[in-house]
Amino acid sequence: MSDHTELFSIGELARRTELSVRTIRFWSDSGVISPASRSAGGYRLYDAEAVVRLDLVRTLRELGLDLDTVRQVLARQVTVREVAGAHVRALNAEIRTLQVRRAVLERVARDGSTTEEMRLMHELARMSADERQRIINDFVHETFDGVAPDAPGGQIAQAMRTMPTELPADPTAEQVDAWVELAELVSDEGFRKRAREMAVAGAQAGQEPLGHDPAQVAEHAGRAVREGVAPESNEGKEITDRIVGPDLPSAERARLADRLATFTDRRVERYWQLLGVLNGRPPVPSQLPAFEWLIAALRTHA
Incomplete structure (x- = not known):
């Protein structure tokens, strides 16, 4: 008898596929594979195609597919490529x-x-x-x-x-x-x-922190911070004048200090720093100490 017409009991099928009888019976009851016929005693018999199907079912199950999806693949309702x-x-x-x-x-x-x-x-x-x-x-x-x-x-x-x-x-x-x-x-x-x-x-007109050059703040006020120059000192006034100009009236200095203070906050700067870390951007030196120094100097010399 050829392999195409040979029938196997569940026990014989288990030996050929190295699956347990319990697993084959469960998959058969679930409709994943079907018996080709039954013996005179009513036992399920399977053909050679069942061996091939069981190998495919085992592979799909080991890849994590549920039985409903396996049934769809075997019924060709979906392709293995789509499922994968x-x-x-x-x-x-x-x-x-x-x-x-x-x-x-x-x-x-x-x-x-x-x-x-x-x-x-x-x-x-x-x-x-x-x-x-x-x-x-x-x-x-x-x-x-x-x-x-x-x-x-x-x-x-x-x-x-x-x-x-x-x-x-x-x-x-x-x-x-x-x-x-x-x-x-x-x-x-x-x-x-x-x-x-x-x-x-x-968002309000005229409220942006204008009247200064951020690069000048970073250069001059940043150096003052690094060198420990007090904002209220004479040297502090000279540095402030380099940034905003010596002719800026006192009232304008006070207004500029208030505008800068509105937009200067360590927690907001920290927000940008954290986003930079999460997005993999290189760290940027903090400019906040320089602006805080300038705010203090403007208020002192206003």
């Missing part, structure tokens, strides 16, 4: 989730964490990429609500949404820390109010 593509996408999502959890656990193992930090990290790890991005989008929407897209604040709003939807595949300890710190920062009510204040002020 869908499962690649699902596995990639699962891998990303595991990478996030690994990164969080590594941070806890490295530094230890408070109960609140662990709660936050656990929530972030469970979120989808879209849900994590929504945290940033909600913050930006609240901050810039009513600010015209073509206003200076509108461009800033778009830039403030640039949190990556995923941590890198192998995030550094700094990126994990930045990810957690950013979530804490945008949840802080005081920070949200301060960012809103800056956004509204930036």
Whole structure:
């Protein structure tokens, strides 16, 4: 008798495929394979095609496909290529989730964490990429609500949404820390109010911090900070005059100091620094100490 007409009992089929009788019976009951006929005693008999189908079923199951999908493949309702593509996408999502959890656990193992930090990290790890991005989008929407897209604040709003939807595949300890710190920062009510204040002020005509050259501030006020020059000193006044000009009236100096103070905040600068870390950008030296020095000097010499 040829292989094409030979029939096998479940036991014989199990020996040929190295699958258990229980598994073959379960798959047969599920409709994945069907017996070719039955023996005189009512036992199921399978043909050589069942051997081939069982090999395919085993391969698909080992790749993680459920039985419903396997049945669709065997019935040619979907192709193996389509199924493989869908499962690649699902596995990639699962891998990303595991990478996030690994990164969080590594941070806890490295530094230890408070109960609140662990709660936050656990929530972030469970979120989808879209849900994590929504945290940033909600913050930006609240901050810039009513600010015209073509206003200076509108461009800033778009830039403030640039949190990556995923941590890198192998995030550094700094990126994990930045990810957690950013979530804490945008949840802080005081920070949200301060960012809103800056956004509204930036959208109003004449409220932009004009009247100075940022490069001059970085050069001269930055050097004063590094060298420990006091803003109220005579040398501090000379440096201030180099930045804003010696002829700027006292009242204008006071107004400029107030405008600069509106747009100078360490937490807002920290927000940009954290986004830079998450997006893999090289660190930029902080300019805030130079502006704080200039604000103090302007007020002193006004």
